[in-house]
Structure formats: C-alpha cells, structure tokens
Amino acid sequence: MKNMSIFTHIIMQPTTMCNLHCQYCYLPDRDKVEMMTKEVSEAIAKSISETDYPICLVWHGGEPLAAGSKLFQELVDPFRSLLDKKKVRHSIQSNGTLINQQWCDFFQKEKFQIGVSLDGNESHNSNRVTITGIPAFAKIMKGISLLKQNNLPFSVIATVNPKNIGDPFSFYEFFSSLGCNSLNINIEEKEGFNRYNQGPQEKDVKDFWKKLFDVWRENPIIKIREFDMALGYIASTLNPDKNLGNKRYARGFWPTIAYNGDVVVISPEFISVNEDERSRFVIGNVLEKPLHQIVYESQNVWYVKDFFEGVKKCKSSCSYYAFCGGGQASNKYFELGNIAGTETTHCRNSRKLVMDSILESF
Ligand code: SF4
DSSP states (O other): OTTOOOOSEEEEOSBSOOSBOOTTOOOTTTTSOOBOOHHHHHHHHHHHHTSSSOEEEEEOSSOGGGGOHHHHHHHHGGGHHHHHTTSEEEEEEEOSTTOOHHHHHHHHHTTEEEEEEOOSSTTTTTTOBBTTSOBOHHHHHHHHHHHHHTTOOEEEEEEEOTTTTTOHHHHHHHHHTTTOSEEEEEEOOOOGGGTTSOOOOHHHHHHHHHHHHHHHHHSOOSEEHHHHHHHHHHHHHHOTTSOOOOOSOOOOOOOEEOTTSEEEOSOGGGGSSOHHHHTTTOOEETTTSOHHHHHHHGGGSHHHHHHHHHHHHHHHHOTTHHHHOSOOHHHIIIIISOTTOOOOHHHIIIIIHHHHHHHHHO
C-alpha cells in the first residue's frame, strides 16, 4: 500500500465552529465548539510518513482559525519534519476576520498557502455576517491588509449570490485591485444546511459568466480559476500535440478528517451534515486505522461505488464530460438524492455555463 497515491489532498477540520453566520452557509455545526485533538493530527502525520508522495493538507472548517493559535500550533507540529522534507504543504481557507499579526507570523513560519472567503465589495459581501447580523466586510479587509503588509500571497474564494450576481463589472473591478493572486468562483449551491434554498436562476448565472468573461478579457490581471480551467481545456483540445498541462477537473478521493478523526471521502461536504446523516458517510476513524488503509478500503463503500457509477453514466451521456470529469458527489446527493445520478444545477452553473459563455464570446 506504500505507493498507493490515490489522493493528493487531505481536508482537515480543526474545529466545527465558525464565528460568522453567512446567510448561505451549509454547515449545521457552526455553533458547536468541537476541536481536533493532537492525537488525530499525529495519526495523519504517521500515515503520510509511510507513503512516498507529497500531500497537501487543506485546513478548513468551520472557521479554522477559531481553533485558536495555541491548539493550531499543536495540530501542525506533528507535520514539521514532513514539511521540511517537502512531503507536506499546508493550505488554509479562512473567512479572514480573525487574522492578526500572530497568525501572519504563524503562516510565514509554517509556509501556509492562504485562501480568504470574500464575495466582493461591501454591498456584494453583505451575506457574510456575524451571529448578531453585523457585516464582516471591515474585519475581512483588515485581515487582508495584514496579509499584504506581511507579503503573504493569498487567493480568494467568492460565492456568487443574489447580492453580486447582477454586477459582474464592479465584482471584477474590486477583485482586480484587491491584491489576491487568484480568484476562485463558486456559484451558491444547494447543499447541507442550505440544500432547500432556491439558488440563482440559470439565465442570471449565464449572464454573470458572459459579462465577467468580457470584462476579464479586457484586463486579465488576475487568474480566475474557472476561466483558467476552461481556456486550458480548449487550448489542449485544439493543440493535442503540445503538452499544455492537464486542465480538466480531476476526480479524487479527497479524504476529509473531522475534528474527532472520523473520515469521509469523495466530498468534504459529507462531514458537514447532521449527526444521523453523517453516520451514512463516515467510513472509519484515523485513531483506529491508518488513513491510507481507510481510503483504500473505501472503494467498496456504497456511496463511492454509486459515485463511480454516476461518473460512468456522465461519460456516456454528457458532451462536457471530458472537461468536467463527472461532477461532484455532494451535489448529486443534495440535489438529486442519488449519488449515481448525472446532471445537477451545480454542473450546469459551474461547468457547462462557463464553457458555453466562453465559446459564445469568440
Ligand atoms: S457536466 Fe454534469 S452531466 Fe456532464 S459530466 Fe459533468 S456532472 Fe456529468
């Protein structure tokens, strides 16, 4: 099992808690104070040390910084020698509101790649609020300004929601002058706690992608993940002889480790459902079995088999398959109630309409 490189990323949940209550959030446990223990991160480090390929640890949440700097340092310490040998790299997705100088020093020391969640200018971002409804924008911008003062590069994940979908011009204007090195765009999804939300209309999503692509094309000073993927795919299709890199959405096992060591695979969102539902997806615990063994054995688990069944159907029925790779298990589960299904609103909004909008612009 030593060389079994079936995943390149591990999602770590240092805490379930979040200090914000964004209106589209899908996490049911954001009020609960559950913290990962050092034993869990030690078990992950041991499992990685027994392999011979590099892994990216993605620290996610809740809000990962809500775990506090003392605990976070303890969770990261077991990876020190793996970091020095470049067998591990750390990345974090934060809401940005808790970033202070101490966290910046920590990111520098532990070589973190940083992602901040922000939906645009103050009015675009007004869905991101504290538990008492106070907008988080000023605090996020303060955190970003500290990252910049410390020369810490950062990317942004922006959620497209009713507050920003109609205004792609100022959306791009804001991000192109923010100082982020790349922008990743998620169209608001129906999942977890947020699964009963209507979500945006397809025509509004298409209009958003078209206008955003036009304005980006005039001044492409930041990388937008969705355009990068689609344009890279188009270029590699038009130039099959040149090695232009793999610009297709990749599938992977994406093991996600809950605060208590429980493991789900395929979609990190399966850890963020209520307790009863979660028990359908947890396939082991790293305190009882090595992570690589748990993931290896997951190939026989019901939802993993269902997912690959769905991917097979996508392959035979969808003309976007070569670019998309067969979609996300969590979207199929939350939208269709069937992980072995095919088309979802998510795949239309985030794969098909991106590609269509770009092709129609040429
Ligand atoms: S675009 Fe949708 S239907 Fe097509 S391959 Fe992707 S997930 Fe499947």
